[in-house]
Each structure stands twice: as structure tokens, then as C-alpha cells.
Amino acid sequence: MTVTQNYQAQIYVTLRPSVLDPAGTAVKSGLSHMGYNNVEQIRIGKYVELTIAADSEDAARQQLDQICDQLLANPVIENYRFDLQKLSTPLNVGS
Amino acid sequence: MNVGVVVFPGSNCDRDVVWVTQGLLNQPTRMIWHEDSDLSDIDVVIVPGGFSYGDYLRCGAIARFSPVMQATIKHAEQGKLVLGICNGFQVLTEAGLLPGALVRNRDLHFVCDRVPLKVERTDLPWTNYYRTEEVITLPIAHGEGSYYADANTLKSLEENGQVLFRYCNAEGKSDQSSNPNGSLNHIAGICNRQGNVLGMMPHPERASDPSLGGVDGMRLFEGMLGAIAAIL
Numbered sequence: 034m035t036v037t038q039n040y041q042a043q044i045y046v047t048l049r050p051s052v053l054d055p056a057g058t059a060v061k062s063g064l065s066h067m068g069y070n071n072v073e074q075i076r077i078g079k080y081v082e083l084t085i086a087a088d089s090e091d092a093a094r095q096q097l098d099q100i101c102d103q104l105l106a107n108p109v110i111e112n113y114r115f116d117l118q119k120l121s122t123p124l125n126v127g128s
Numbered sequence: 129m130n131v132g133v134v135v136f137p138g139s140n141c142d143r144d145v146v147w148v149t150q151g152l153l154n155q156p157t158r159m160i161w162h163e164d165s166d167l168s169d170i171d172v173v174i175v176p177g178g179f180s181y182g183d184y185l186r187c188g189a190i191a192r193f194s195p196v197m198q199a200t201i202k203h204a205e206q207g208k209l210v211l212g213i214c215n216g217f218q219v220l221t222e223a224g225l226l227p228g229a230l231v232r233n234r235d236l237h238f239v240c241d242r243v244p245l246k247v248e249r250t251d252l253p254w255t256n257y258y259r260t261e262e263v264i265t266l267p268i269a270h271g272e273g274s275y276y277a278d279a280n281t282l283k284s285l286e287e288n289g290q291v292l293f294r295y296c297n298a299e300g301k302s303d304q305s306s307n308p309n310g311s312l313n314h315i316a317g318i319c320n321r322q323g324n325v326l327g328m329m330p331h332p333e334r335a336s337d338p339s340l341g342g343v344d345g346m347r348l349f350e351g352m353l354g355a356i357a358a359i360l
Contacts, residue, residue: 052276053310055236079185104193107186107222109229110276 037086039120040093046106046113047078081105084120093117129356131157132170134200134216136191141177141213144333148349149174152337155353165195171356172209173200175216177269177331187230187272188218197223209253209352210325214270217317217327226320226327227285228277230270234310238271242342243308245316245330246296249289252323253355257347263300264344266330268308268316273329275311275318282313293317293328 048054057075064072087093097115106113131149135142142159150157160167162180167173181190191197197219204210204225212220220226233239242265247258258264277285285291293316297306302314309329317328332345 051278052231053234055232055234055310059236104189105185107189107229109221109227109278110231 037088038090038093039084039086040090041082041084041118041120042093042097042115043118044081044083044097044101044105044113044115045078046081046101046111048076049110049112052110078111079105090117090119129155129353130169130171131155132160132167132173133157134162134173134175134196135159136162136178136180136194138180138182139176139178139215141215141331141333144331145174145176145213148333148336148346152346153349153353160196162191162194162196165199167196167199167203170203170208172211172352173203175200175210175212175219176333177214177216180215180219183215183272186218186222187215188220188222191219192222201225204320204325207322207324209355211254211352212325212327213331213333214268214273214329217329218272220325220327225325226318227281228275228318230272230329231274231276232272233270233274233308238269239273239308240267240269241308242267242335243316243330244296244298244300244306245293246300246302248291248294252292252319252326253351254319254326254348255292255351256354257351261300263296263298265335265342266332266345267334267342268330270309270329273311274309275313275315275329277312285315285318286313288321290318290321291315292319292326293330 057077061075101113149155218230247262250260295307295314296302307314319326332348335342335345
């Protein structure tokens with residue numbers, strides 16, 4: 034019997050350092066209008082949560098790498114990283 | 129020349145292209161829904177402007193995986209012509225048919241304007257009805273049109289003559305003041321190494337019908353037509 038485990042992934046997509054982030058610059062200017070002149074280097078990214086069923090943590094990580102490389106992040110302009118947590122309700126699938 | 133105009137949910141310049149190729153140039157033109165994948169009758173695939181799939185995630189990111197784009201990639205690999213305009217350019221970069229990416233405009237504004245462009249190279253179907261270094265005027269309308277690629281990619285684009293259109297001033301000089309969006313090397317349009325795939329942020333289809341106040345885009349479609357006629 035194959036035991037499939039559910040994992041939750043928390044995925045962070047950020048602009049590569051070489052890519053300008055005009056939105057981050059605009060937010061920095063907003064903060065300085067508010068008086069926070071001590072804030073530097075604002076970079077705006079994306080956060081994606083998903084759950085994924087896999088036979089092992091390694092298998093889940095491998096699929097997530099593919100998902101991020103192909104769709105969630107564009108490697109030309111973005112980097113990504115993710116955290117993975119095992120969810121408490123395992124699914125029994127197949128035999 | 130059989131023209132196929134791709135239609136994604138959120139495309140909004142598809143009919144403008146059809147008006148040019150069918151309405152003005154009398155060429156058989158078929159609109160191709162994003163779930164279709166038969167392009168066997170098509171000579172030129174045009175990926176139009178708009179907001180495919182709502183521009184969710186990144187402009188063009190989700191469109192890339194549609195059945196019609198898988199077929200368009202095969203079409204391009206056979207050496208046939210593919211033109212991406214505005215959102216279509218973003219889709220072609222996401223699909224890997226063209227290098228680099230289009231990112232948020234330098235000043236964050238959605239820029240809607242008519243801008244001068246220099247035609248850099250005229251030995252390809254897309255531009256052979258223009259004069260080399262001719263300055264033309266085309267409309268632009270985009271929020272994410274700033275071309276980005278790493279230094280090596282930019283170098284190879286320039287060395288291989290892949291930059292076809294560059295933002296410039298009325299005299300044909302390119303600098304930051306004539307660059308509407310912060311594109312690296314003032315790039316407005318590039319082709320692949322072979323020259324059969326073109327992506328451009330400006331809208332030639334909006335400058336083809338004389339009643340719209342400019343016809344500088346028409347020669348791009350006429351050049352395309354001439355190249356296909358020469359093959360057939």
C-alpha cells in the first residue's frame with residue numbers, strides 16, 4: 034500500500050537583485066513621507082501557499098522545484114524559495 | 129497568406145489585427161481560441177495584445193501553457209512566422225520563443241502614447257518595407273513593457289542584430305528621455321536568432337488604417353504578406 038502524505042508549501046518569489054523594482058521604490062517613498070526615513074531596500078515579491086500530496090518529502094520538493102521553475106517564478110527575473118510542512122492528515126491512496 | 133490570430137480570455141487587440149489582415153489586406157484570417165491546437169492551415173500566427181488570463185501571476189505566464197501556445201511553439205520551430213504584439217510579446221518571452229522578460233515600467237505608469245521608434249534592420253519579412261534607421265511612429269499602451277535580460281543575453285541580441293525596433297526621439301537618437309518605460313538598450317522589439325519570431329511592445333495594428341491617424345504599422349503587415357507570397 035502506498036501512503037500519500039499531504040504537505041503544505043509556503044513559496045516566496047522575489048525579484049532577482051539585478052532587476053529594478055520601481056514598485057518597491059514607490060513604497061519606500063511612501064514610507065519616507067510617513068516619517069520612516071530609516072527604511073532602505075524595499076523589494077516587493079509574491080507569496081504563494083499550496084498543499085501537495087506526495088509519497089515523500091523529497092518527491093514533494095522535486096515537484097515544487099518544477100512547479101516554481103516552470104510557472105510560479107520566471108527564472109529570467111525572479112528567484113524562489115519554499116518551506117514545506119507535513120500536514121497531520123495522511124491520505125491512503127491505491128494499494 | 130493565412131493568418132491566425134490567437135484569442136485568450138482577456139485578449140483585447142485581436143479584432144484590431146483581424147481588421148488589418150482581413151479588412152484592409154484582404155487576407156484569409158482565422159481567430160484561434162486558446163483551447164485549439166490545429167494550426168496546420170496557418171502561415172502566420174499573431175499573438176495579440178490584451179491581458180491574457182487577467183495577467184495573473186505574471187503577464188503571459190499562464191497563456192504559455194495553453195494548447196494554442198504549444199502549437200505555436202511547434203509552428204515557430206518549423207521556421208514559420210510568429211508575431212507577438214504587446215501582451216503577445218510578453219507571452220512569447222514566457223514561452224521561451226524569445227529571450228528576456230518584460231517587467232514593470234520604470235515610472236510605474238501605464239504608458240499610453242505614440243512614440244518614435246528606429247527600425248534597426250530591414251532584411252527580415254517584418255521590416256523589409258522600411259528603410260534602415262528609418263524613424264517611425266507607433267502607439268504603445270502598456271504597464272509592463274520594460275525589457276529586461278541579463279548582460280550576456282543583451283550582448284548576444286545586439287551582436288546578432290536581433291533588436292528590430294528601438295525607442296528614440298524624433299531625430300532617431302536613443303536616450304533615457306526618449307525611453308518610455310526603462311527598457312534596457314531602449315529595446316521596443318526583438319526577433320529570435322532565426323528571425324521568424326518577432327515580439328514588440330508597440331502596436332502596428334493600431335497604426336495601419338489611415339482613419340486612425342497613422343499608417344507606419346502597415347508596412348510590417350505588408351512585409352509579412354510579401355514574404356509569404358514569395359514562399360508560396
